[in-house]
Amino acid sequence: MLTASRATWFAVTFAFAVPSMLLMFRDNGELTRGTWIQSLAFAAGIAAIIAISLGKGKP
Template sequence: MAWFAITFAFAVPSMLVMFRDDSGLTRRTWIQSLIFAASIAAIIAICCGKGKP
């Protein structure tokens, strides 16, 4: 769970910067950013959490 939280905290701002457009941060931008950040965090948590009970 810690890997997911740490990665999610770093991925959300990165995704917001990547997905924002000229009109700023819209609802669509937030949704896309949260979905992609959760996907990235899940992959990192699975890869880095292997071997731990």
């Protein structure tokens, strides 16, 4: 269930994960369309896992 706590955790984690994923997946220092897609997908996955595990849901 989506709560405000989980949405906040997702947003914060996503904001920190995207730049680090861009650094990991860049091709020879260039940011391509594929790099952006991979980075956004991985960052969303990481943010979802963190939001589920640290966010508070209804008991």
